[in-house]
Every structure is written in C-alpha cells, then in structure tokens.
Amino acid sequence: MARNTKKTRGLGRGLSALMSDVAQDDTTTATSARADLHVPVERVHPNPDQPRRTFAPDALEELSASIAEKGIIQPLIVRPAPHHDGHYEIVAGERRWRAAQMAKLHEVPIILREYDDTEVLEIAIIENIQRADLNPIDEAMGYRQLMDRFGHTQEQMATALGKSRSHIANLLRLLTLPKELHGYLVSGALTAGHARALVGHDLATELAREVIQRKLSVRETEKLAKKGPAIKKRAVPGAPVPKDADTVQLENELAAALGMKVTIDHKPKAEGGKLTIGYRTLEQLDDLMRVLSGQ
Template sequence: MARSIKKTRGLGRGLSALMSDVTQDETPAATPPRPDLMVPIEQVHPNPDQPRRTFAQDALDELAASIAEKGVIQPLIVRKSPEKAGTYEIVAGERRWRAAQIAKQHELPILVRDYNDTEVLEIAIIENIQRADLNPIDEAAGYRQLMDRFGHTQDQMATALGKSRSHIANLMRLLSLPDEIRNYLISGALSAGHARALIGHDQAVQLAREVIQRKLSVRETEKLAKKGPAIKKRAVPGAPVPKDADTVQIENELSATLRMKVTIDHKPNEEGGKMSISYTSLDQLDDLLRALSGH
C-alpha cells in the first residue's frame, strides 16, 4: 500500500512551470525533491504515448547498479492512471523505472502531478530534449514539436530549458537539410558544426560525402562550402543562385516568430532585396497586421 509523505502541490501551466519538474536522469539534482509517496513498483507503468522508444542497455545496467547501491534518489514524476484506479502513469522518469526493475527494487519515490494528456506529451518531449545522448536532429525535432504543437517561441524555450536562443535556432536550421545529411547527423558521421556549414548549399549532399570521406574539420568544411566540391556540377543557365546560410536562418526565425512562411530574396553583393510573407487565412492576415502596427 502506498505510504503518504506529503500533500501534492499544484503547478502553473507555463513552460517554465512544467520544466521545473523535469530533471535529467543522468544528472539528478544535488538536493532531490521530497517525494509525495513511496509506492510498490508494480503500481507504476510507462506512458503508452512516450515518444522515446529505445533505451541503451549498457546505460540502464550502469544506472541499475547505482540504484541497487543507493536506491532511486530522484523521484519519478507521475499522474494517476486514467485507465486503472490505484496505479500511476509515468510522466518523466521511465529510464529510472526500468533500471529499478533490473535492480529488483520493490518501491519507488514519486511526485504526483495533475497533468492532462497534452501536458504529459509536452513534458515527455521536454524530457527527451534533456537527454545527454540525444543527436542534433532529434533535439531539433523536439524544439520544432514544442513550437508547432504548443506554440512556444524560441525565447520561451531558451529561458525554460536553460539553453541559449542561438543554440536552439542553429539546431532548428538543421531540419532544412536533405534527408541524407540528417541521417549522417543521427549516426554521428557529421557533427552539427559540419552540417551548419552546408545549410542552403545546392550541392550539400555531395559536400557532406566529401567531408566524411576526407575527414575534414568544421573549419575545413566551411572553406569547402565556399569554393564547392572537388567535382563541380555544370552551372545551368538561368538557375537560381542558392541562398546563403544566414539568409536561410533569418527566414526560419521569422517564419517561427510569425508562424507564417517567410521568403527572403536578397541579391548577392547588393544592399536591397525582397521579403514575402505568406498567410493561409484572413485571421492570419489580421494577426500580421496587428503585429506590424504594434497593437
């Protein structure tokens, strides 16, 4: 039977409030929060909609060894199960739950929160972003989900997650790269620094292959991107000039801020250019007019 330790406290619904309960499994806080309950481990079950599906076995075994010696120090965040009375659904901390089973623990410390389905998904995404072993593409996709599904801005995410706005913006730019390069990032064949140098380049894939083959540094990759691959494609008369990485970044940031597609046509070696904003409804147009007029 569960042993009550203290009354559950309420939380606000902002991103910072949600984030305040999410800590990395790998680096628990110096002074862990006092749990609300100690419950039998069989009364706790994972969130079926948890976006993270794989857990490295060697890392689980390492955590299990620590738990066997010291117990579960950092409480799991749970909510009362919407499916089965008397049980709890994990909101954050599934890795600790798995490791505790390996360590043959009988009880778990939990923090009980009154989250709805949307907030549970939001916290699951936040927890995944905080993983130490996350690749740049999955991290960027997490930021994109928080923006698209929950309306958070880059500034809000930077403040709540303890990241710089430039870190978030630079990672999100990687999502504009071709699938092949994104796969190189996921596998670790390319670093985020290498990939950023290729954003917006019309021969990005060919350059990426050359960077991997020649084992170039980030600085060497930047130089290669400026002069082009060793075997250049023939220029097609009338073909559009590829946009530089800075222009692509500005387009992405403005699009994220306005939540509308922004296109910038800046002619090389000239001061002027053209910016287009595409809206999909009259409501969006009204929002844009209000934003531009400062009302």
C-alpha cells in the same frame, strides 16, 4: 476524446513552471525532490505516447547498479492512470522505472501531479531534450515540436531550458538540410558544427560526403563551403536560376526565427524582390501579426 481533461497545472503557468517539475534522469544528483508517495513498481506504467522509444542497454545496466546501491534519488513524476484506479502513468522518469525493475526494487518514489494529455506530451518532449546522449537532429525536432504544437517561442525555450537563443536557432537550421545529412548527424558521422557550414548549399550532400571521406575539421569544412560546389551543374534552357547561398541562408534564418516557411525571390542585379511567409494555422498568423506589430 482526451483521457484526462482536468487542467490544474502546466501550460497556463508557462514553460519555465513546467521545467521545474522535470527532474533530470540521473540518480547521481546531489539533491533530490521529496517524494509524495512510495508505491509498488507494478502499479506504475509507462506513458504510451512517450517520444523516446529506445533505451541503451549498457546505460540501463549502469543506472540499475547505481539504484541497487543508492536507491532512486530523484522520484518519478506521475499522474493518476486514466481509467485505472490506484495506478499511475509516468510523466517523467521512465528510464529510472525500468532500471528499478532490473534492480528488483519493489517500490518506487513518486511525485503525483494532475496533468492532462497535452501537458504530459509537452513534459515528455522537454525531458527528451534534456538527454545527455541526444543527437542534434532529435534535439532540433524537440524544439520544433514545442514551437509547432505548443506555440513556444525561441526566447521562451532558451530561458526555460537554460540554452542560448542562438543555440536553438542554429539547431533548427539543421532541419532544413537534406535528409541524408540528418542521417549523418544522427549517426555521429557529422557534428552540428560541420552541418551548419553546409546549410544553404545546393550540393550540401556531396560536400558532406567529401567532409566525411577526408575527415575534415569544422574550420576546413567552412573553407570548403565558401569555395562553392565542387561539381558544377549543367545549365538547362528555361530552368530557373538557383538561389545564391546568401539568399538561402537568409531564408533559413528567418524561417528559424519565425517558425514558418520563408521564401525570398530576389532577381539578380535588382534592388527589390518579394518576401513570402507561409503559415499553417491561424494561430501562427496571429503570432506573426504580433511580431510585426511589435507586441
């Protein structure tokens, strides 16, 4: 059962309206929203479903020092805490709340909103995407969550978040890479530019290791990728012929555009083939029908 079923704001107003309520987690912003209230810090509690679980200690120390000197410029966005009268649950701004406690502030400024659980999660994902230190995989997963859980299109996200549609589509393509490459992207061993050049390769993992070992640039990685796999696989009698890189690339681009799994079966030297689109929910099927009908 949802903890807060009242839905007076949020999804019905669209993604852009939700974005207007998400303040950047930065106390150096020149302008600030006006707080509705100032409340004791102990009456404010973090969101238990916050997707961000780690907060860099050095960054918190720096923010705490800024808050001690200047105060909290951007108020926290909160909602009434379910089943706890007089208390509040953080919707956006947990980092500021933590830093305020380190700075020994007794009160924090808040903007009070009426959000249900679904809206709280959506805003938490949006705020997470705005992090300056977000790695490409986490950013791509945030976009995927907004598409899968809330039905937002790439165009809607691009407009609301101030990103280009190609930026979002390129990041979503990274999710099709092998998990080992995800780790390289999270650690910073590979950049998004390096990884994009490897999307669709059967031996993307081996190529990525070579890129890291040789410290290749993005342009050098693109040249390496065009040469094809450095290690040839042995042919197994009766085994299916692996797809060429162009076909895999097209599958990934269609999958990123539609938000659904796409499979292309194209026989070598043939003009025709088969295109398969997989959907997980009836809502996704409805979305597909709207796209195909031009609505």
